[in-house]
Amino acid sequence: MTNQYLSISCLPLPTYVQSGHVVFNPGDRHPNRNNFQFFVMIFMVRGKLYIAEDDQEYVVGPGEMFILQPKHHHYSWKPMDQTTEYYWVHFSVTGCYLQASEPQELHSVIPVPSLHYYTPKMTLFLSKHSHITNMPGICALVKKIFQNSAAQNAVGFWQTQQLFLDLLQQVQSPATSQSQTAILATQIQRYLRDHFDEKITNEKLGQVFHVHPNSVTSSMKKTFGITPNLFLTKYRLEEAVKRLLSTSEQISRIAADVGYQNVYYFSMAFKRRYGVSPLSYRNQYADDKVGSIS
Template identity: 80%
Template sequence: MANQYLSISCLPLPTYVQSGHVIFNPGERHPNRNNFQFFVMMFMVRGKLYIAEDDQKYTVQPGEMFILQPKHHHYSWKPMDEVTEYYWIHFSVIGDYRQSKEFKQLQSIIQVPSLHYYTPDITLFLNKHVHLTNIESACSVVKKIFQSSAAQNSVGFWQAQQLFIDLLQQVQSQTPAKSTTTILASEIQRYLRDHFDEKITNEKLGDIFHVHPNSITTSMKKTFGITPNAFLTKYRLEEAVKRLLSTSEQISKIAADVGYQNVYYFSMTFKRCYGLSPLTYRKRYNDK
């Protein structure tokens, strides 16, 4: 598997367009496309995909991620010889991007005045074809992206975009400059955002990331200045606010959707943070 990298300018950010899941039977082929306008990101579950981009042939196997560039010729160079299954995402990039054998730092197409000292120049680096050690986690996020997108409402749109950015962070190629503590903290933070509606403890996080539970708290505090529990509470309440102001769902449903099984505890935590009960907050700030 020859190393090829996609370098993508992230100001503005890549944008999620659509996602899905496909199963091919033996003898079938991937669609033959010319000048398709979106990137295609694939996460292989089983089988083998024989895919070509222009004159370059690839074989994508289980546990691997593969990315097709937009506006190139994509086709099967060989039909499937077994049941083949993968998840896919289409995404769009307005800024500059390059595919090459090495990382390329790219400039933003947005002209940022020099007085904006703290606006970073961000280039996203992705392996075009790589084996992922966390393929199950990646597929789990892709499923959530699809569910949010399929909801067909304003909350679902923003959730899908946010989850997509989290996915890019999860699969990006790490640069040597990042310390192990920073990498761990970033992975924990992403996990908390992607699984905020589930029951999460430091012990569970320790098992997931194969470190002592104390290291979970230490890395988060050192990198972001906040404990995992405090971050999770803050994130859950922010998600609750989105739902309070953009839907008419009952308070009990919103509480359950953001990870609180006890609606009274949710209301108490919400009031401690915002100074108002969820119902009063909705009545005061809802523009509808």
């Protein structure tokens, strides 16, 4: 496929708006839109989508990602000829972006001073039309994003935005200068953040990323200076703090929500890291609006 790239300035960061799942029957067409204000990411599960952006026609098949630009003319240049299913994500960009045949570094719309010796690159590169090697995993992440966005609380909102940024990282076009070890470590770190509420071992991570469990640990230590288990523990406890301070959920519920099936073990891990029990932490730092727990 002839491809183009979307280069997006990430200051300010792209923002998740909404997502969903759709199934079209033969004869159906994609909505005809002239001035839709958001990017549309499409992750194809089955069938074929005959989509046009302005005068350029595309055919998007199973296992492929396709991105429509905001404020362009989107329409079906041909009706569906088979049952067609995909997940979609709408997101907003307030910074600079462009579509071109090659990725291009963009400046931030926010002035950023150089810090010390290095200012990180702040441009996200996305292939407009590409094959996704782990489409089931991507679709599972999109469903998790939707579930979090449907939660009527502050934790759900922030977790949704974090998961969306992880999605962008997973589908971005990687920097050519990044080593395979760093790429693996970054993928492992994202997986731990996205699945922190599940039971995770080095063996499980090895199966997910098709490497030996020892490679899981060595790549994380070499890249980030921390083992997967220690990273997971720290992340779970940070998520627990968010819930302690922004909700009135019971300690046992919070423990389960962040991946601890044993509330006693959770309390011990929390006290080792923060010096006090979860309940004492809440009583000391929580906003007065959060009720106490019996």
